Amino acid sequence: MSILSAVGLGSSKKVRYAIVGLGDISQEAMMPGVSHTDNSEITALVTSDPEKARKLSEQYDVAHTYGYEQFDEMLASGNVDAVYLATPNWRHAEFVIPALKAGVHVLVEKPLEVSTQQCQAIIEAAKASTAKLMVAYRLHFEPGTLSTIERIRSGELGDIILFTSTFVQKVDPANHRATSGITAGPIFDMGPYPLNAARYVFEDEPTEVVSAVGVRHPEAGLGDFDDTVAVTLKFPGDRLAQFVVSYAANALESFFAVGTKGSIAMQPCYTYGKPLEQAVTIGQDEENHSFKNTDHFGGEMKYFSECILNDTHPEPDAEEGFADVRVIEGIVKALETGGPVKLDPFVRTRRIDTSAQLQTLRAVRSPELVNTSNPAEGIDKVPKN
Secondary structure (H helix, E strand, O other): OOHHHHHHOOOOOOEEEEEEOOOHHHHHHHHHHHHHHOOEEEEEEEOOOHHHHHHHHHHOOOOEEEOHHHHHHHHOOOOOOEEEEOOOHHHOHHHHHHHHHOOOEEEEOOOOOOOHHHHHHHHHHHHHOOOOEEEOOHHHHOHHHHHHHHHHHOOOOOOEEEEEEEEEEEEOOOOHHHOOOHHHOHHHHOOHHHHHHHHHHHOOOOOEEEEEEEEOOHHHOOOOOOOEEEEEEEEOOOEEEEEEEEOEEEEEEEEEEEEOOEEEEEOOOOOOOOOEEEEEEEOOEEEEEEEOOEOHHHHHHHHHHHHHHHOOOOOOOHHHHHHHHHHHHHHHHHHHHOOOEEOOOOOOOOOOOOOOOOOOOEOOOOOOOOOOOOOEOOOOOOOOO
16 A cells, blocks of 8 residues: 555554665664654664664664565565665665665665666656655755755855865775775765755756866775865856865865855855854855754655655655766766766756755754764764763
8 A cells, every 4th residue: 555545544644664774874863863753654674684673673663674685575565655775875776676666665865876877777767656766865955055055046146156165084994985996985975965065056067077086095094996086077157166075084074155246155064963054255244154953864854755745756856866976977987087078968857945845853862873883983973962
C-alpha cells in the first residue's frame, strides 16, 4: 500500500523510512532528528554490521533490520515507504534504481552518483517511477543560506561576477574516505558544497572548467588521490567561480560572492552543528548576521516527507544532482589532462524556492556512535548537549 493510500485510511501521516547505510552521517546527524520532524519515522535499518543493527534498532525502537543482500526483500516487505540512502558515493545507483522501480521514495545523499552515466540512469528510473527522489542538499533548507540567496536576488549587491570558496578539513587516515580513491576523495565528497553554492549564487550553470590543479601531501597519510584540489569555473556573462577543497588542512569553510555594488560572505557556510555567519558589505557599509543552529537533516527529511504526503515535486531532484556531477566529471578530466574542459550545454529547469523550502527545526543532540566515527580529526559537527 502506498503512503498516499495509507494517509487516506486515516494513518498518523508519517512517512516510514529505511535508513540504508549506518555510517557517521546517518548516526550522527540524520537518525537523531527524525523523531521531531512530526511526519517521518524510522521503521527499518539496512547494514552489513550486525552490531550496528542490534544496537541502533534498540536505540531507535526499530523492528526491522536487513543486510544489504536483503535490500530487495526490504523493498517488498511493506515496512517502508521511503529510504534514506547514505552508502558510499559509488553505491548510490545500486540501491536508488531498485527502490524507484519498487515504488519506494528515495532521499539520497550527494553526490547523486560518481558519473553522469549513472546519474542519467537514475533520472530515467525516476521518470518511470511513481516514487519521488530528492538529493540531500540540506543547505537548500537552511535559514542563513536562504537569506544569502534572497539578498543576492534582491539586486542590492549589483551583478554578482565572482564567487570564491575554501572548504578544507583534516581527514583521519583510518577513515574509508582516505582509502577508497578519487570517488571518495575531496572532489566528490566536499566539492559539491562550493560547486552547488556557486550555482545557486549565480543561478546559472558553468560552461567550462578553466583549470583544476591537484596536489598531494604525503605527510597527511592519505590514499592514492589528490588530497587538495583548486578549481576555476567559467559561467555565462564572464563570471568566475574559484574554490579549493582539501582533506589535508586544518578545518576552514567560507565563501564570498562579490558583486558590482557589494558583497556577501558566509563563514562558516557549509557545516552543521553550529550557527552560520553572514557578512554583507554594500559600498562602505557593513552588517553581520548570525543564524541560529538548526537541524539540517531533520529539516530536509521533513520537507521531503511533505512532498510525499502532499504529492508535490521536491526541488533538489535528480536533475539538481546531475547538474553538479556533470561539473565534477569535467573537473576530473581537467585534472587528468592538465587543460581546460568545455562542458556540454545544460539548463536547470528549477531553482531554490526560499519561502517554500525554509526549515527551522531545532538542533538535536549527537548520540554515541556505533562502530563508526566522524571523518574529520578532532571535529564535532553536532552539539553534544
